[in-house]
Amino acid sequence: MNNPRPAILVAFIVLIAGVLLTKLFLIQVADDSFLKRAERNAIQRVVDHPYRGLVYDRNDKLLVYNNPVFDLMIIPKEFTVKDTAKFCQLFKIEKEELIDKYQAARKYSWVKPSPLMKAISNAEFARIQDFLIDYPGLFVMTRSVRAYPQASAANALGYIGEISGNQLKADSTRYYRQGDYVGLAGLERYYEDDLRGKKGVKYKMVNVRGIDKGSFKGGEYDTLSLAGKNIQSTIDLELQLYGEKLMAGKRGSVVAIEPKTGEILSMISAPSYDPNILAGSRFGKNYGVLTMDETKPLFNRPIMAMYPPGSIFKVVQSLIGLQEGVLQTNTVFSCNQALVKCHPHPNPTNLFGAIKYSCNPYYHQAYRKMINREVSSNTFKDTQIGLDQWRESVMKFGLGQTLGIDMNNEKGGSIPSSALYNRIYGEGRWKYSTIYSLSIGQGEMLVTPLQMANLAAIFANKGWYYPPHLVKTIDGERANIPEKFRTKVEVGIDAHHFDMVHDAMNEALMGTANRAIIKDIAIAGKTGTAQNPAGADHSVFVAFAPKEDPQIAIAVYVENSGFGGRAAASTASLMIEKYLRGHITRPALEDYVLAGKFLY
Missing domain, CATH: 3.90.1310.10 (Penicillin-binding protein 2a (Domain 2))
Structure with missing residues (x-):
C-alpha cells in the first residue's frame, strides 16, 4: 500500500507557496502603500x-x-552626534x-x-x-x-x-x-x-x-x-527723515497729509527706533528691550496717543456755528474774562477776530448759543438735546471715531455725549456750566494726531476728505488699494463758509505763531495748547499750505513743550518748507527746533 503522506506534504507546501506568492504580488504590484511608505522615508x-x-x-x-x-x-530620527561638546x-x-x-x-x-x-x-x-x-x-x-x-x-x-x-x-x-x-x-x-x-x-x-x-x-x-x-x-522719505531729525530727543508726533488724496506724506512717532533691530534672530531680545523702554518707542503716537485738541477745535466750532446759522461772520461777543481766561487782544471781536486771536470767552458764549437752543422748556433737557445734536456735527469731521487708516490699533478719541455726563453726574444734574470747557477743545474731549492732521486736510479742501492712508499702489495699481481710500467723505459744511476761516487762519500766524511764517508761501494755521495735568502742557499746531492751492496739511504735537506757537508751529513750518521747496531757508529756526528749549 502506497504511503499518501508525501503527497499531502507536497500539496501543503504548494498551497503555502501559493499563498505567499499571492501576498507578495499584492504587496509589490496591486498595493503601493508599502512603496509609498518607503518613499516617504527617503523623501x-x-x-x-x-x-x-x-x-x-x-x-x-x-x-x-x-x-x-x-x-x-x-530630523530627530536621523540626528546623531558623538561629541556633544564639539x-x-x-x-x-x-x-x-x-x-x-x-x-x-x-x-x-x-x-x-x-x-x-x-x-x-x-x-x-x-x-x-x-x-x-x-x-x-x-x-x-x-x-x-x-x-x-x-x-x-x-x-x-x-x-x-x-x-x-x-x-x-x-x-x-x-x-x-x-x-x-x-x-x-x-x-x-x-x-x-x-x-x-x-x-x-x-x-x-x-x-x-x-x-x-x-x-x-x-x-x-x-x-x-x-x-x-x-x-x-505714500510716504515721502526725504520729508520723513527730516521730520524725524526735528523730533529727535522729543516726545510727540507729526502727521502730514496731501489734502487732495488723503495720502500720508509723513508719519512720525517720537521717540522711535531703528527697524533693523527687529529683524532676524535679534527680534526677541530687542523687542523685549523696546517694550521695557520708558519712552515707549513701540507706542505709535500718531494713531494711539489721545490729547485734548485745545484751541484748534475753535475752527470746528466756528464752522458748525456758521452752517447751523447760529453764528455769522459779523457775530460779536466781548472778551469777558470773568467767564474764562484769555490773553490781551482787541475787544470785542467778531468771528474772524475770534479765530485770529483765539479768544476763549468768545467761544464760551458762542458754544452756549449752539447748545442752549431753547428747543425745550426744560433747561437740562434743552442742553442735553443741543449737546447731542452738536456731537453729531462734530463726528462728521472724523472725530470721536476711527478714521480707518491702513494700520491696526488706531484709537478713535472721544467726543462726549449726554449719556456720558448722565453717567458721571446723574440725569438732570448737569448743565452748560458743567461742559463749557468743550467750547475751547478741553474737558472730556480727546483726539489723535492723525485726526488733527485730517482736520487740517478738511479745512484745506473746504469740507471734504479722503480717509488718510499709507499705501499709494499695490502691485503697481492704485485700484488695488482698499476702495474706502478712494471714496470722498463730506463733512456737511458748505464750502463758502471756509473762505473767511482760511483768511483768519492765515492772519492768526501773525499773532500766535509768527515763527511759522514763510516768505512767499501763504500758510493757514492754528495754534493750540493742550492741557496736561501731569506736567507742562503740550504744544499743538495744524496748518495747510499754500493757502490758495493746498499741497500739504500737517498736525504737530510736541509733548510738554508749552505754547503751540513755539515747538509745534516751528516744526510744522520747517516741514512745510522742506516739502514745498526741497530745502530750508531759515537755519536759525531749524537750530531753535533742534535745540528743543521751548519752555525758556
Whole structure:
C-alpha cells in the first residue's frame, strides 16, 4: 500500500507557496502603500518660502527689502552626534539649548523637521555649512527677513515676527505653520495678504544619512513659490527723515497729509527706533528691550496717543456755528474774562477776530448759543438735546471715531455725549456750566494726531476728505488699494463758509505763531495748547499750505513743550518748507527746533 503522506506534504507546501506568492504580488504590484511608505522615508518635503513684497516710498525709493537668512532644521530620527561638546562649539549653541530643542523636536515629530537654530546670517552659514555633512538629520532651509536701507518710519512700516499660537488657531485659511513669519504691526500687518506671497514645495531624495541626492521624480510634484506683491507707500522719505531729525530727543508726533488724496506724506512717532533691530534672530531680545523702554518707542503716537485738541477745535466750532446759522461772520461777543481766561487782544471781536486771536470767552458764549437752543422748556433737557445734536456735527469731521487708516490699533478719541455726563453726574444734574470747557477743545474731549492732521486736510479742501492712508499702489495699481481710500467723505459744511476761516487762519500766524511764517508761501494755521495735568502742557499746531492751492496739511504735537506757537508751529513750518521747496531757508529756526528749549 502506497504511503499518501508525501503527497499531502507536497500539496501543503504548494498551497503555502501559493499563498505567499499571492501576498507578495499584492504587496509589490496591486498595493503601493508599502512603496509609498518607503518613499516617504527617503523623501524630504521642503517648504519654499516666498520673498515678501518690497516697499517703496512715493518717489520709488526703497524702504523695505528682503535679506536672506537660514534656518538649521533637525530630523530627530536621523540626528546623531558623538561629541556633544564639539558640536556645541562648532554651531555656537549651549548644551542645554541643544537638549531642549532636540526634545521639543522629538515631541513635535520623530520624522518631521523642526528648527534647531533660526535666522542664521549669511556669514554664519558660510562658517558652518562644511560641518553639516558630518551630522545626519541636519539640513538648512532658506528664508528671508526684512531689512531697511534707512532707519526710518519704523512705526508706520511695522515689523514681522514668528507667528504665535493664537494666530495659528485663528488662521482659518490654514496657510501658516508653526515657525512661519507674519506681519505683526504697521503696514506689514495690515497688508499681510498682499505682501506674504504664496509658498512653494520641493521634494528631495535623501540617503540614510540625510544627504541630499536630488529632486524626487525630477521635480514632478514640486510647486514654485510666488513672491509677494510690491507696495508703493505714500510716504515721502526725504520729508520723513527730516521730520524725524526735528523730533529727535522729543516726545510727540507729526502727521502730514496731501489734502487732495488723503495720502500720508509723513508719519512720525517720537521717540522711535531703528527697524533693523527687529529683524532676524535679534527680534526677541530687542523687542523685549523696546517694550521695557520708558519712552515707549513701540507706542505709535500718531494713531494711539489721545490729547485734548485745545484751541484748534475753535475752527470746528466756528464752522458748525456758521452752517447751523447760529453764528455769522459779523457775530460779536466781548472778551469777558470773568467767564474764562484769555490773553490781551482787541475787544470785542467778531468771528474772524475770534479765530485770529483765539479768544476763549468768545467761544464760551458762542458754544452756549449752539447748545442752549431753547428747543425745550426744560433747561437740562434743552442742553442735553443741543449737546447731542452738536456731537453729531462734530463726528462728521472724523472725530470721536476711527478714521480707518491702513494700520491696526488706531484709537478713535472721544467726543462726549449726554449719556456720558448722565453717567458721571446723574440725569438732570448737569448743565452748560458743567461742559463749557468743550467750547475751547478741553474737558472730556480727546483726539489723535492723525485726526488733527485730517482736520487740517478738511479745512484745506473746504469740507471734504479722503480717509488718510499709507499705501499709494499695490502691485503697481492704485485700484488695488482698499476702495474706502478712494471714496470722498463730506463733512456737511458748505464750502463758502471756509473762505473767511482760511483768511483768519492765515492772519492768526501773525499773532500766535509768527515763527511759522514763510516768505512767499501763504500758510493757514492754528495754534493750540493742550492741557496736561501731569506736567507742562503740550504744544499743538495744524496748518495747510499754500493757502490758495493746498499741497500739504500737517498736525504737530510736541509733548510738554508749552505754547503751540513755539515747538509745534516751528516744526510744522520747517516741514512745510522742506516739502514745498526741497530745502530750508531759515537755519536759525531749524537750530531753535533742534535745540528743543521751548519752555525758556
